[in-house]
Amino acid sequence: MNILASFKNVAVKSPWIYRINAGSCNGCDVEMATCALIPRYDVERLGCQYCGSPRHADIVLISGPLTRRVLDATRRVFDEVPEPKVTVAVGVCPISGGIFRESYAVLAPIDQYFPVDVNVPGCPPRPQAIIEGVAKAIEIWRERL
Amino acid sequence: MSNQIAILIAVFLFPGGLFALALGLGLKGADRRVAARLQGRVGPPLAQPFFDLVKLSFKTSMVPTTANETVFFGAPVVGAVSMLLAVALVPIAGVYTPPTLLGNLLVLLYLLMVPGVALMIAGSASSSPYGALGFTREMMIMLAYEGPIVLVVAAVALHTGALQGGVVTFSLTEIVAYQRANGAFLFDPVMWPAIAAFALFFPANLGIVPFDIPEAETEILEGPLLEYSGPALGLFKVMSALKAVVVLGLGIALFAPFGPDGILGLVTWLVEILVLMLLGVTAIRLSSGRMRIDQAFGFFLKWPLMLAAASLVAVVAA
Numbered sequence: 001m002n003i004l005a006s007f008k009n010v011a012v013k014s015p016w017i018y019r020i021n022a023g024s025c026n027g028c029d030v031e032m033a034t035c036a037l038i039p040r041y042d043v044e045r046l047g048c049q050y051c052g053s054p055r056h057a058d059i060v061l062i063s064g065p066l067t068r069r070v071l072d073a074t075r076r077v078f079d080e081v082p083e084p085k086v087t088v089a090v091g092v093c094p095i096s097g098g099i100f101r102e103s104y105a106v107l108a109p110i111d112q113y114f115p116v117d118v119n120v121p122g123c124p125p126r127p128q129a130i131i132e133g134v135a136k137a138i139e140i141w142r143e144r145l
Numbered sequence: 146m147s148n149q150i151a152i153l154i155a156v157f158l159f160p161g162g163l164f165a166l167a168l169g170l171g172l173k174g175a176d177r178r179v180a181a182r183l184q185g186r187v188g189p190p191l192a193q194p195f196f197d198l199v200k201l202s203f204k205t206s207m208v209p210t211t212a213n214e215t216v217f218f219g220a221p222v223v224g225a226v227s228m229l230l231a232v233a234l235v236p237i238a239g240v241y242t243p244p245t246l247l248g249n250l251l252v253l254l255y256l257l258m259v260p261g262v263a264l265m266i267a268g269s270a271s272s273s274p275y276g277a278l279g280f281t282r283e284m285m286i287m288l289a290y291e292g293p294i295v296l297v298v299a300a301v302a303l304h305t306g307a308l309q310g311g312v313v314t315f316s317l318t319e320i321v322a323y324q325r326a327n328g329a330f331l332f333d334p335v336m337w338p339a340i341a342a343f344a345l346f347f348p349a350n351l352g353i354v355p356f357d358i359p360e361a362e363t364e365i366l367e368g369p370l371l372e373y374s375g376p377a378l379g380l381f382k383v384m385s386a387l388k389a390v391v392v393l394g395l396g397i398a399l400f401a402p403f404g405p406d407g408i409l410g411l412v413t414w415l416v417e418i419l420v421l422m423l424l425g426v427t428a429i430r431l432s433s434g435r436m437r438i439d440q441a442f443g444f445f446l447k448w449p450l451m452l453a454a455a456s457l458v459a460v461v462a463a
């Protein structure tokens with residue numbers, strides 16, 4: 001049992017990240033893609049890596065208010081991520097719809113459709129906040145491994 | 146009997162198996178760390194590739210419903226095993242000579258092609274359109290780099306053979322022994338074009354920028370690897386870690402087998418391989434962008450082929 005636990009402690013140092021854009025204005029995506037990986041705010045030091053395929057991912061970052069059009073596609077991509085996984089909602093859009101709230105075209109809050117574990121509010125959130133969100137997600141992920 | 150045990154040790158413990166795996170993962174870690182530092186980031190810990198591997202073993206493996214399951218899981222196994230054998234074929238100057246029973250330079254060349262083929266099969270077995278794209282790209286780039294590498298190896302084999310008074314020798318052990326007695330080919334002008342051709346070959350064989358076209362993650366989402374997850378993906382990571390050791394080790398054995406006998410020789414070899422990795426892989430990876438497949442194809446049929454042929458002609462004429 002002890003060996004398994006120590007292996008889990010090692011495994012938790014390698015969370016790979018996948019981004020899903022569920023109708024975001026791209027503001028959050030720019031923060032995630034460029035800010036979190038540029039010299040100043042380096043998520044790679046947590047062992048993170050952005051991956052191109054959802055099948056490689058451990059932590060899913062969803063941004064955007066989830067428009068009606070992308071619901072189906074988002075669900076399908078989300079199901080492609082193998083267990084155990086953790087979901088982080090980035091931006092205020094997934095929480096309440098943000099500036100798109102009360103629109104006929106959006107389905108926010110997205111936790112009606114996806115099991116959101118961590119919310120990172122902000123429009124867009126600061127890179128530090130995103131990294132903190134990822135760090136929180138890693139804590140949750142450790143329990144699920 | 147003792148021969149079989151020697152082979153088993155060579156394949157599973159040293160220099161193959163555990164040792165090579167640790168070295169390959171360490172090299173990848175060093176590559177990522179140095180790359181991050183050069184970009185002004187902190188970067189991941191040195192053991193990061195090892196963490197990744199452990200993590201992948203905890204994940205579930207998913208199989209696409211349209212995929213052929215046997216082939217889908219067979220491909221990574223074949224790739225990893227071929228590299229396990231290949232490492233045992235690479236001599237380390239003054240430390241390790243591969244058992245003759247295992248094979249020679251030609252066997253090694255064939256084994257070096259297997260990972261590419263495994264990736265191609267994996268891509269097509271996954272039945273994803275991106276996998277199929279990766280398949281065609283992998284095939285094209287293999288066609289492009291196989292020519293030059295065969296010529297490079299032929300040049301070295303003929304050169305050693307002629308210098309030894311024979312015609313040609315395909316035994317890596319003899320090639321290394323000759324260089325240790327008479328000076329490395331690194332200082333032999335006849336071999337310089339071949340060395341340049343080899344330097345261009347190994348980024349393509351290892352699948353890194355600018356020749357990572359078959360696995361371009363921003364274009365075709367990692368191509369053949371797209372549908373893989375969990376332990377099967379881990380096996381592909383093992384394969385590429387071992388491949389780095391094989392290709393770099395082959396380069397050292399062919400052109401620069403320095404180092405005294407014993408433990409110091411091993412240390413020299415490790416330093417050499419690390420320097421090669423950082424200069425030949427990290428530096429190139431960071432300072433260039435990805436080529437298009439037609440550009441890469443044209444490039445390989447022009448420069449490396451010409452350089453390797455130049456060496457070969459010089460060797461034959463001499």
Ligand code: SF4
Binds near residue numbers: 024028029090094099
């Ligand atoms: S939270 Fe703001 S920046 Fe992010 S997607 Fe919504 S509107 Fe854009």
